[in-house]
Amino acid sequence: MVPLPDLTMRTSRLSINLATVRQQWNLREAVEACARHGITAIDPWRDQVAAIGLAASVGAIKDTGMKVSGYCRGGMFPAPDAAGRLAAIDDNRRAIDEAATLGAECLVLVVGGLPKGSRDIAAARQMVAEGIAATVPHARACNMPLAIEPLHPMYAGDRACVNTLAQALDLCDALGDGVGVAIDTYHVWWDPDLPAQIARAGAANRIFAYHICDWLVPTRDLLLDRGMMGDGVIDLPGIGAMIEKAGYKGYIEVEIFSAANWWKRPGDEVLQTCIERFSSAA
């Protein structure tokens, strides 16, 4: 029996994206640790689920009463040929099924970058639009919201060619119901158009997830040097207020890839710091 957490109203909205402690624990260990710390929601990654199995993952989540604020991740739609693009769509349907089995509130989509050998980013973007469109019917049938995550422009080549909130929302407008956005402060904080686009996303009820971490100065690695809230230069309270004002009432998910720092610390210290900084710096 997990002790009842002593949580303020806001802290009850904290979710831990399990990438944050991926080097310390497997999924069951991470979920149990979150429960020990009074955290009530998590977002697991597909490889973490695969590592212990889907049934065992569901079991760990049920045993702790954990909510699943999202599932990471679908996407990666562009491919050099039609067979590759069809395979990606199939894989996204499986990810939707897994997300539904886990009881996730949405499937996060990291849409993919340029296909190998290509420099045609407009074509890659078209592949993304077509890939999501082909995935939407199954997502709707499963009642699984798809959350397009615009990634920082430094990932346009290799991870995601959807790079601004405006671009993601244009996609949503074209795709219709059941598609929204995952807004991650790390990816969007720099955008001069951010206030307007957050308001637009809220007005359209498209904010399906909100992820936080900080941007370190200097940043020493393009992928694995994200900062704990308060250690960088992002105005997290300011962006958080915009998100609130836009009507978002869901989980606030901490997602930190940090090979040289947080991934090397004890997982309990990481979770405790997430909780403290969630209150003091976000």
Place this chain on the structure above:
Amino acid sequence: MVPLPDLTMRTSRLSINLATVRQQWNLREAVEACARHGITAIDPWRDQVAAIGLAASVGAIKDTGMKVSGYCRGGMFPAPDAAGRLAAIDDNRRAIDEAATLGAECLVLVVGGLPKGSRDIAAARQMVAEGIAATVPHARACNMPLAIEPLHPMYAGDRACVNTLAQALDLCDALGDGVGVAIDTYHVWWDPDLPAQIARAGAANRIFAYHICDWLVPTRDLLLDRGMMGDGVIDLPGIGAMIEKAGYKGYIEVEIFSAANWWKRPGDEVLQTCIERFSSAA
């Protein structure tokens, strides 16, 4: 006497930003090497000019008949207090004077990021707008165009809080004559709005400089891992065609910061490769 170069019409538009060979040569050596290779234009950095002196720099440029496609760089307007912001404006006036003495076609502005200790990027952007506005009268008096360079969003914290071409052009619209943009493929290639904004810049006669290099996948360092044209994923011919169609007829400037690769090679090899790739991949 420098031998007459065997250059095609297009190659006569090649300029070398001297950051590309900053580890190999001082300004005079670099200018003389460019002349040996039949290159007719360069863009020096202020520290390179300072290292041998302004008069010696002018001498080296005159001796070789080199054109100066731009001068790097003014900017860095945000500061924690008014005294710091005034000092930045004074420094930009000096940079304008140097650019005029060197016969540069424009002064490139890297506008600066967040002031130390600040997370208020809107305030930093306001400081930039005010700083450029305070610099414009002197620039106009000296007939020195100011080229605002939008920098990649990964530099928003520490180098430049102007991060899209649209944002730079909005600034230009507010500032009036004598202010335009330096478009660098490295900074803007990912932007879904790029075609529209290049057309907008051309229609307003705001394209003052065009810089090229490539985006490597993977990129191993945020600042010093830029690629030679053809080694990365940017559609340089495609962007070049947009720039041409927008009416730009000026120099095409190669600017590559590459600590682990090109800065370690012999300067003559770097210049020869720039010339070859300028024809084959840009």
